[in-house]
Amino acid sequence: MLWIKAFHIISVITWFAALFYLPRLFVYHTMSEDDISRERFKIMERKLLRGIANPSMIAVFIFGGWMSYLGWSYYSTQTWYWCKLALVMLVTIYHHACVAYFKQLRDHKCTKSHVFFRWFNEFPVLLLVGIVILVVVKPF
Numbered sequence: 001m002l003w004i005k006a007f008h009i010i011s012v013i014t015w016f017a018a019l020f021y022l023p024r025l026f027v028y029h030t031m032s033e034d035d036i037s038r039e040r041f042k043i044m045e046r047k048l049l050r051g052i053a054n055p056s057m058i059a060v061f062i063f064g065g066w067m068s069y070l071g072w073s074y075y076s077t078q079t080w081y082w083c084k085l086a087l088v089m090l091v092t093i094y095h096h097a098c099v100a101y102f103k104q105l106r107d108h109k110c111t112k113s114h115v116f117f118r119w120f121n122e123f124p125v126l127l128l129v130g131i132v133i134l135v136v137v138k139p140f
Contacts, residue, residue: 001070008063011056016128018053019091022098023121029105030114045102057095064088084134091127 022045029041068075075081101117104110112120133139 001067004063004066004070008060008067011059011063014052015056015060015091015095016124018048018056019095019098019124020121022048022053022102023117026098026101026105026112026117027114027121030110030112030117042106045105049099049102053095053098057092060088078138079140080134080138083140084131087127087131087134091124091131094124094127 025041025045025048029038029045032038032041101110101112101120104112
């Protein structure tokens with residue numbers, strides 16, 4: 001179980017690293033004024049999504065699901081666990097919103113400004129804080 005937990009934590013860290021960086025790339029992308037820069041950001045965003053964010057999210061679900069399965073008799077009765085799962089679902093929705101914005105930027109259809117993406121970039125921090133507190137402190 002400890003190996004599974006270790007790989008789950010590693011997956012969470014890499015997933016959040018990608019979710020912290022991708023919207024920052026969106027900020028720079030929306031601020032870019034030349035085609036060369038915009039094309040560079042499209043490549044960086046695509047590689048970050050396909051190479052790190054998507055595989056990390058899948059790994060989080062695999063290792064987290066595996067741990068949940070192995071400890072179901074405990075986890076299924078814990079309120080903090082269900083609250084954590086709700087926050088993980090919000091992270092997943094956020095991830096898919098990032099994918100949607102990536103496609104809009106790629107296709108030159110995004111109407112959001114760099115200011116929007118600066119604020120959008122802060123949301124996963126709040127989710128991470130909530131998830132860590134629920135898992136470590138188990139307040140309920």
